[in-house]
Amino acid sequence: MSDALDRIVAGNRVYAQRTSEHDPNTFVEMGRGQAPEILWIGCADSRVPETTICHCKPGDIFVHRNIANCVHADDLNVAAVVEYAVAHLKVKKVVICGHTKCGGANASLADADLGVTLNTWLHPVRELRRKHKAELEQLADDDARATRVAELNVQQGIEVVKQHPTVRQAVRDRGLTVHGLIYDIPAGQLRLLDDTRATGGSGLWTPANH
Amino acid sequence: MRLSVRDPHARSAGSRAAVRLFIGRGTPVTLRASQPSFLSPHPPTALLHIVPRTSTLLSLPAFSATLTSRRLAAQSQHRPFSSSTHRPWIWENIAEMAAEPTPEPNSQALRKYLQQSHDKIFESNKKWAEEQKVKNPEFFEKLSKGQEPDYLWIGCSDSRIPAEAITGLGPGEMFIHRNIANLVCNTDLNVMSVVNYAVRHLHVKHIVVCGHYGCGGVKAAMTPQDLGLLNPWLRNIRDVYRLHEQELDAIEGDKKYDRLVELNVLEQCRNVVKTAAVQGSYKKNGFPIVHGWVFGFQDGRLKDLEINFEKMLEDVQKIYNLTE
Numbered sequence: 185m186s187d188a189l190d191r192i193v194a195g196n197r198v199y200a201q202r203t204s205e206h207d208p209n210t211f212v213e214m215g216r217g218q219a220p221e222i223l224w225i226g227c228a229d230s231r232v233p234e235t236t237i238c239h240c241k242p243g244d245i246f247v248h249r250n251i252a253n254c255v256h257a258d259d260l261n262v263a264a265v266v267e268y269a270v271a272h273l274k275v276k277k278v279v280i281c282g283h284t285k286c287g288g289a290n291a292s293l294a295d296a297d298l299g300v301t302l303n304t305w306l307h308p309v310r311e312l313r314r315k316h317k318a319e320l321e322q323l324a325d326d327d328a329r330a331t332r333v334a335e336l337n338v339q340q341g342i343e344v345v346k347q348h349p350t351v352r353q354a355v356r357d358r359g360l361t362v363h364g365l366i367y368d369i370p371a372g373q374l375r376l377l378d379d380t381r382a383t384g385g386s387g388l389w390t391p392a393n394h
Numbered sequence: 395m396r397l398s399v400r401d402p403h404a405r406s407a408g409s410r411a412a413v414r415l416f417i418g419r420g421t422p423v424t425l426r427a428s429q430p431s432f433l434s435p436h437p438p439t440a441l442l443h444i445v446p447r448t449s450t451l452l453s454l455p456a457f458s459a460t461l462t463s464r465r466l467a468a469q470s471q472h473r474p475f476s477s478s479t480h481r482p483w484i485w486e487n488i489a490e491m492a493a494e495p496t497p498e499p500n501s502q503a504l505r506k507y508l509q510q511s512h513d514k515i516f517e518s519n520k521k522w523a524e525e526q527k528v529k530n531p532e533f534f535e536k537l538s539k540g541q542e543p544d545y546l547w548i549g550c551s552d553s554r555i556p557a558e559a560i561t562g563l564g565p566g567e568m569f570i571h572r573n574i575a576n577l578v579c580n581t582d583l584n585v586m587s588v589v590n591y592a593v594r595h596l597h598v599k600h601i602v603v604c605g606h607y608g609c610g611g612v613k614a615a616m617t618p619q620d621l622g623l624l625n626p627w628l629r630n631i632r633d634v635y636r637l638h639e640q641e642l643d644a645i646e647g648d649k650k651y652d653r654l655v656e657l658n659v660l661e662q663c664r665n666v667v668k669t670a671a672v673q674g675s676y677k678k679n680g681f682p683i684v685h686g687w688v689f690g691f692q693d694g695r696l697k698d699l700e701i702n703f704e705k706m707l708e709d710v711q712k713i714y715n716l717t718e
Contacts, residue, residue: 188544188599189685193696195562200694215608215691220553228588230543231565235556239518242560246553247572251587261584264574264627265551268611285538287595299594305587350623370538372523374516 220246223269225262225341226281227253227288232367234281237374246275251305252288252334253280255341263348271350276360278351280341281374282334283367285327289334293326312336331366338364338377536566543569546592546682548585548662549604550576550611555689557604560696569596575611575658576603577630578665586669593671599681601666604696605659606689607652616651634661656699659686667707670716676707677717 203210220243224234228249235245248265255262269275282289291298292309313320313333320329342362345351354360364377497503526533545568547557557563557570571588578585592598605612614621615631631654635642638657645653663686666672675682684706686699711717 189683192545192561192563192568192602193698196560196694196696198562199560203694211691211694214554214694218553218610228569228571228591230541230567230569231537233556233558233563233565233568233570235559236565237519237522238515239522240556242554242556244553245556247551247556249570249572250584251591254584256584259582259584260623260627261573261577261579261582264624267623268551268574268614272610272614285540287541287591299590301583301586301590305583370534372519372526372534372537374519376516 214243218243218246218273220244220269220273221276222246223266223273223275223278224248224281225250225253225255225265225279225345227251227283227286229283229286231285231369232281232283237367237372246273251302252286252292252309252337253282253341254288254305254309254337255280255344256308257344257347266345266348267350270348270354270360274354274358278345278360278362279365280338280345280363281365281367282338283369284331284334285369286330286334289330289337290326292333292337293320293329308340309333309337312340335364335366335377338366541566541569541596543567543592543596544599545569546589546596546598546601547571547604548573548576548578548588548602548666550574550606550609552606552610554691555604555606560689560694569598574624574627575609575615575631576605576662577627577658578603578662579630580665580668589666589669590671593669593675593682597675597679597681599683600685601672601682602685602687603659603662603666604687604689605655605662606691607655608691609651609655612651612655612658616654631658634658637661656686656688659688659699660701662686663701664706664710667703667710668714668716673707673711673715673717 200211222244223246226232226234226247226249228251234240234247234249235242238245246265246269248262250262266278270278288306288309291302292306292313295310297303298306316332316336320332323329323332342364345362346355351360351362355362366375366377367373368375497507523534543566545563547568547570549555549557549570549572551572551574557572558565558568561568569588569592571585573585578589580586589601592601611628612631614624615628616635621628634657635654638654642650642654642657663684666684672682672684683703684701685703686701688697688699689695690697
C-alpha cells in the first residue's frame with residue numbers, strides 16, 4: 185500500500201524536476217495566477233483525466249469532477265465552481281463531459297440500492313432514464329443504454345448550467361458558450377454532443393451559431 | 395517545441411509580458427509584448443517581436459507578428475514532462491500561425507479562426523489517442539473494462555493543478571473530485587457521493603486532500619465582501635479561520651494565508667475521516683489512509699502535512715464515531 189503512495193510522491197518529483205528543466209520560470213509564472221479559458225465539468229472516473237486526454241497543460245482547464253458529471257440545480261458545490269469560473273476567472277467556454285462505460289450512468293439503468301447518499305445523488309439521472317424509457321428500450325444493450333443516459337445527463341446539465349444567473353449574463357454580455365462532450369473510453373476520443381436545439385441539428389459547434 | 399506564457403494579469407505595470415518558444419531541444423526564443431495594452435486585465439492584442447537568444451539554432455525566420463497572448467496560450471497544448479514522441483503536433487505550424495495577423499472582429503477570418511481553434515482540440519485528442527494505441531494496442535480495451543484506482547484525490551478546481559499530471563499518473567489510476575478550495579462539507583451530497591463511491595465501490599487505498607498555496611478560494615473567503623452565491627461555500631473556510639483564530643492572528647502577511655491553506659487541508663482531512671464510509675472501511679479492511687498535502691507553485695512540489703492518520707481517526711471518533 186505504501187508503494188502506491190511512494191509512486192505518486194516520486195511521480196511528483198519527476199514532474200517538478202522535468203518541468204523546471206524545460207523552463208525554470210514555469211512555476212514562477214504559475215505562481216502569478218491562472219487564466220483558464222475553459223471550465224470542465226466531468227466525471228470523477230479515473231479514466232477521464234481532462235488535462236491528459238485533451239493534451240493540455242496545467243493552467244489550461246478549470247475543473248470540477250463528480251460522480252457521473254451531474255449538474256444538479258440545488259448543488260452548491262458545482263454552483264460555486266461555475267460562479268467562480270464564470271464571474272471571477274471569466275472563462276470563455278463551459279464544457280460538460282460525460283463518457284461511455286460510466287459507472288454512474290450504468291447504475292442509473294436500474295434501481296439497485298447504492299445507499300442513501302448515492303441513491304439521492306443519482307436520483308435525477310434515474311429519473312432521466314424513466315423519462316426516456318421507450319427510447320432506451322430500443323437500444324441494443326446496456327452499454328448503449330448507459331451511453332445514451334450519459335448523453336441525456338450531459339444535455340440535462342447544460343440546461344441547468346444555462347439557467348445559472350451568472351452564466352446567463354456572461355452568455356448575453358460576452359458570448360460565453362456551453363458545450364456537451366462524450367468521451368469514448370474504448371476509442372480514447374472525444375465527441376461533441378449533438379445539441380439539436382442549439383445548432384439546428386448539425387451537431388458540430390460553429391461560430392455562426394453564436 | 396513548446397511555449398510558455400507569463401500571466402499578463404499578474405504583472406506589474408510597466409513590465410513587459412513575454413512569451414517563450416521552445417523549438418526541439420534548442421535554445422528558447424523570447425517573444426515580447428511591445429504594447430502596454432498587453433498588460434491590461436484582458437489584453438486585446440499585442441505586437442510581439444521574436445528576440446532570438448542565439449540565432450544559429452533557430453529554424454524560425456525573424457519576424458514580428460500581431461498575436462493575442464490568449465491565442466498563444468490556447469495553442470500551447472503540451473504536457474510539461476511529455477516525451478519527444480509526445481510532442482504536440484500543432485507546434486509544427488507555429489511559425490505559420492504566428493505570421494498570420496489577428497482577424498478583425500466579426501470577420502469571416504475570425505469565424506474561420508474560431509472554428510479552427512475549436513477543431514484543434516479534437517484533432518489533438520485524436521492524435522493523443524492514436525499515440526496511446528501505438529504505444530500499447532490494448533490500452534483503451536483494458537480501460538474500457540473498468541477502473542481500479544488506488545487513490546481518491548480531493549483537490550482544488552484551480553486549472554494549474556491537474557492531479558494526474560502533477561503526480562505522473564495515467565488514465566485509470568486516480569479517482570478525482572475537484573471543487574473550490576478543496577472543501578469536504580458533510581451536507582454536500584456531491585463530495586459525499588464521491589467519497590462513498592470511491593471507498594465502498596472502488597475500494598481506494600488512499601484518500602488525498604490536496605490544497606495549494608496562493609489559493610484564490612481561500613483568499614476570497616477572507617475578503618470582507620459579499621460574493622453572492624460563493625458566500626455559503628466559502629463560509630466553511632471562515633469557520634476554519636475561527637477554529638484556529640489564535641494561531642493565525644499571530645502570523646503576519648502572506649504567511650497567514652499559507653498557514654490557512656494548510657489548516658484548511660487538515661480540517662478537510664478531518665471531515666473525510668468523519669464519514670461513515672471511511673471509518674467503516676478502515677475498521678474492516680485497514681484502509682483507506684487519509685493524507686493532507688499542499689502543492690507549491692514555487693517548485694511544483696507536493697508538501698506532505700504529515701497527518702498521523704490513526705491518531706486523527708482516534709481523536710475524531712471520540713465524538714464522531716460511526717462504527718458501532
